[in-house]
Amino acid sequence: MPLDNPLLNLDSRIQFDQIQAGQVMPALETLLAEANRTVEVLAREPAVPRTYASTLTALDMATERLEDAMALVRHLEGVATSPELRAANNEAEPLVSEFLSSIPLNPGLWKAVKQVAAGEEELSAVERRFLKKTVDGFRRHGAELDDEGKQKLQEVEVELTRITTKFSENVLDSTNAFEYVITDEAQLAGLPPSAIAAAKQNAEAKGMAGWRFTLQGPSYAAILTYLDDGKVREHFYRASMRRAAEAPFDNSGLVERILTLRHQKAHLLGYFNFADLVLEERMSKRGARALEFLYELASHTSDRFLQENRDLLAFRHKLEGDFAPEPAAWDVAYYAEKMRRERYDFDEEEVRPYFPLPQVVRGMFAIAESLFGIRVVERPGLSVWNVDVHGYDVQDADGQLLGSFYSDWHPRETKRGGAWMDALRTGGPAADGGFTPHVGIICGNLTEPIGDAPALLTHREVETIFHEFGHLLHHCLSRVPVRSLAGTNVAWDFVELPSQIMENWCWETEALDLFARHYQSHAPIPPELLAKMKRARTFRAANTQMRQLGFGIVDLQLHIDFEAKSYREKTGGTVVDYARIMMQSYSPADLPAEHASICSFTHLFSSPVAYGSGYYSYKWAEVLDADAFGRFREEGVLNPETGRAFREMILEKGDSEDPEDLYRAFRGREPDHRALLERLGLLTLQSD
Numbered sequence: 001m002p003l004d005n006p007l008l009n010l011d012s013r014i015q016f017d018q019i020q021a022g023q024v025m026p027a028l029e030t031l032l033a034e035a036n037r038t039v040e041v042l043a044r045e046p047a048v049p050r051t052y053a054s055t056l057t058a059l060d061m062a063t064e065r066l067e068d069a070m071a072l073v074r075h076l077e078g079v080a081t082s083p084e085l086r087a088a089n090n091e092a093e094p095l096v097s098e099f100l101s102s103i104p105l106n107p108g109l110w111k112a113v114k115q116v117a118a119g120e121e122e123l124s125a126v127e128r129r130f131l132k133k134t135v136d137g138f139r140r141h142g143a144e145l146d147d148e149g150k151q152k153l154q155e156v157e158v159e160l161t162r163i164t165t166k167f168s169e170n171v172l173d174s175t176n177a178f179e180y181v182i183t184d185e186a187q188l189a190g191l192p193p194s195a196i197a198a199a200k201q202n203a204e205a206k207g208m209a210g211w212r213f214t215l216q217g218p219s220y221a222a223i224l225t226y227l228d229d230g231k232v233r234e235h236f237y238r239a240s241m242r243r244a245a246e247a248p249f250d251n252s253g254l255v256e257r258i259l260t261l262r263h264q265k266a267h268l269l270g271y272f273n274f275a276d277l278v279l280e281e282r283m284s285k286r287g288a289r290a291l292e293f294l295y296e297l298a299s300h301t302s303d304r305f306l307q308e309n310r311d312l313l314a315f316r317h318k319l320e321g322d323f324a325p326e327p328a329a330w331d332v333a334y335y336a337e338k339m340r341r342e343r344y345d346f347d348e349e350e351v352r353p354y355f356p357l358p359q360v361v362r363g364m365f366a367i368a369e370s371l372f373g374i375r376v377v378e379r380p381g382l383s384v385w386n387v388d389v390h391g392y393d394v395q396d397a398d399g400q401l402l403g404s405f406y407s408d409w410h411p412r413e414t415k416r417g418g419a420w421m422d423a424l425r426t427g428g429p430a431a432d433g434g435f436t437p438h439v440g441i442i443c444g445n446l447t448e449p450i451g452d453a454p455a456l457l458t459h460r461e462v463e464t465i466f467h468e469f470g471h472l473l474h475h476c477l478s479r480v481p482v483r484s485l486a487g488t489n490v491a492w493d494f495v496e497l498p499s500q501i502m503e504n505w506c507w508e509t510e511a512l513d514l515f516a517r518h519y520q521s522h523a524p525i526p527p528e529l530l531a532k533m534k535r536a537r538t539f540r541a542a543n544t545q546m547r548q549l550g551f552g553i554v555d556l557q558l559h560i561d562f563e564a565k566s567y568r569e570k571t572g573g574t575v576v577d578y579a580r581i582m583m584q585s586y587s588p589a590d591l592p593a594e595h596a597s598i599c600s601f602t603h604l605f606s607s608p609v610a611y612g613s614g615y616y617s618y619k620w621a622e623v624l625d626a627d628a629f630g631r632f633r634e635e636g637v638l639n640p641e642t643g644r645a646f647r648e649m650i651l652e653k654g655d656s657e658d659p660e661d662l663y664r665a666f667r668g669r670e671p672d673h674r675a676l677l678e679r680l681g682l683l684t685l686q687s688d
C-alpha cells in the first residue's frame with residue numbers, strides 16, 4: 001500500500017482533494033489492525049500496576065485514528081458521493097462499528113478498567129468522570145453479566161435488530177403502497193401551485209396522466225393543509241393513520257415485541273425499565289423525571305390549547321355558519337391555515353431580500369466574535385471537496401488557533417439532504433501544554449443564488465445556519481483534555497442547547513440590525529414586517545406544543561409502564577388502543593377508532609434503541625435554550641461578559657462536568673420552563 005495514503009496521515013489541514021475511494025479500504029484495514037493491536041495489549045495483564053494514563057487515556061486514544069478516518073469517509077460520502085465512495089463506505093462502516101461495539105464486551109479490558117477504578121491514584125475531576133463513565137458504559141453493555149446473561153442479552157439484541165428493521169420496512173412499504181391520482185383539474189381546488197407541480201411531476205415519473213399524491217411528508221401535508229375537498233382529506237388522514245397497521249405490513253405485533261424485548265434488556269442490566277436504562281446517562285437521569293417534566297409543561301399549555309381549539313371552531317362558524325361541526329382530525333390543519341392567512345398575512349418570501357447568505361454569515365461571525373471573544377478568519381485556497389466550500393479558522397483573542405471549519409451551504413446531486421455539523425477531528429489541550437486545533441464542518445441545503453444576485457434565504461434558513469454554527473462552536477471551542485468527553489460528545493438532551501440558543505439571535509432586533517439588510521438598498525427590515533414575522537411565530541403554538549408533548553408522553557409511558565397486562569387492563573385492548581387513548585388528550589380533534597399511528601412511529605421503533613424514551617429531548621432542549629437565553633435578555637443580547645460566561649461554562653466544557661452543574665454555573669439556578677412558555681406566547685407575564 002502506498003505510504004502516502006492521506007487517510008493515514010490526517011492532521012488539522014485535511015487534503016480533501018487528494019482522497020480517493022480506492023484508498024478507503026486499505027487505510028481502514030490498516031487502522032483497524034492498529035486499533036485492534038492496541039486494544040489487545042491493553043487487555044493483557046501488564047507487568048507493572050495499571051494507571052489511569054496507561055489504561056484510560058490509552059483506551060481514549062486507541063481508536064482516534066480509526067474514528068477520524070471513518071468520520072472523514074462518511075463526510076465525503078455525504079457531500080461528494082460517487083458509486084465507488086458509497087461502496088467503500090458501505091464496506092468499511094460495518095467493520096468499524098462491529099469493532100467499536102466489541103470494546104465494552106472485552107473481558108480483559110473490563111478487568112483493566114475495574115483495576116484502575118479500584119486503585120488509589122490521585123485523579124483530577126475530569127479523569128474521575130471519565131473513569132466513572134467508562135465503568136458505567138461497560139456495565140450498560142453487559143460487561144458484568146455471567147455467561148448466561150451475556151448470551152441472553154446477545155439474543156435480545158439480535159432479535160431487536162431484526163424486528164426493528166422489519167418495522168421500518170413495513171412503514172416504508174405501506175407508505176409506498178398508497179397513491180391517489182387526480183385527473184380532473186377541478187378537484188385540485190385549494191392546493192398551492194408548488195404542490196400541484198410536484199404532483200404533476202410525480203405522475204409523469206410514473207408514466208401517468210394527471211396529478212399523483214402519496215402519503216410522503218410534503219404531498220400528505222399539502223393535501224391536509226390546503227385541499228378544499230374534505231372527503232379526500234379524510235381519505236388521506238385515515239390511510240396515513242392506518243399505515244403499517246394491517247396485513248401485509250402490520251407492525252402492531254412488532255411494537256409489543258419491541259417493547260417486551262427492551263424491557264427484558266433493561267431488567268437483565270439491572271434497571272426497572274427501558275427509560276431508566278436509556279436516561280441514566282442523560283441530563284434527565286430517570287424516566288419518571290422526564291415524564292414529570294412533560295406533564296408539567298402540558299399543565300401550562302392546556303388552557304391555551306383549549307382556547308385555540310375554540311377559536312378554530314369560531315373561525316369555522318364565521319366561514320360556514322353556526323351549524324358547522326367541530327373540525328375533524330382531517331380538518332384542523334386546513335382551517336388553521338385559512339385562519340393563519342387571514343390573521344397574520346405573513347409571507348415568508350417577503351423577508352428573503354433582507355437575508356443574502358454572505359451577509360448573514362458575516363453578521364453571524366461578528367456576533368460570535370464579540371460575544372465569545374474569538375475571531376473567525378476566512379482561509380481561501382485550502383484544499384476542499386467542492387468549489388462552493390469555504391474554509392475558515394477560529395482563533396482565540398490572542399491569535400491562538402482553536403480550530404478550522406468548512407461551510408458547504410447549497411444542494412448538489414452528490415450531497416445528502418438536511419443540515420448538519422460534523423466533527424472531523426477533536427483537538428484540545430495536549431499533554432505537552434500545547435493545543436491541538438479542532439476540525440469541523442457545517443453543511444446545509446439552502447436556497448441557491450439565482451443569476452448575479454446572492455442566495456436570498458428564508459428566515460427559517462437563517463435560523464438553520466445559526467443552529468449549525470452553534471454546534472460548531474461547541475466543537476471548536478472545546479478545551480476538554482479527554483477526547484471522549486470533548487465538544488459535542490454530551491448527553492443527548494443537552495447537545496442542542498448550544499445550537500438552539502444561537503437561533504435566538506435571529507429574532508432580536510439588535511442582532512438583526514447587524515445582518516438583516518436589503519441586498520440592494522441596504523435598508524433594515526421594516527418594523528411592521530418584523531412585527532408580523534414575530535406574531536406569526538406564536539400562532540397556534542399551544543397546539544404544536546401539545547402535539548410534541550403527546551408524542552413524548554406516549555413514548556415514555558410505553559417504555560416505563562410497560563406491562564402488557566397493565567395496559568390491557570387500562571384500555572381493554574392492545575398497545576395500539578393504549579397509545580391512541582393516551583394521544584387523545586393531546587389532540588385537538590377526536591381520533592377515530594382505527595387510529596394506529598404508533599405503528600408508523602419510526603422515531604421510536606426504527607432501530608434497537610432509536611429515539612425510544614428520548615422524544616422528550618426536543619422539549620427539554622427548548623426549555624434549556626429559552627431559559628439560558630433569558631440571561632442574555634436580562635444582561636444584554638450582545639453583552640460580551642454574558643457571552644464569555646456562556647463560552648467558559650458551556651461551550652468549552654463538553655461533557656467534562658455534569659451538564660446539570662454546567663447549566664447551573666451559567667444560569668445561577670435550575671432551568672425554568674417559563675422562558676419557553678413566554679417565547680411561545682403561553683405566559684402572561686403579570687404574575688412574574
Ligand SMILES: [Zn+2]
Binds near residue numbers: 467471496499
Ligand atoms: Zn442540532
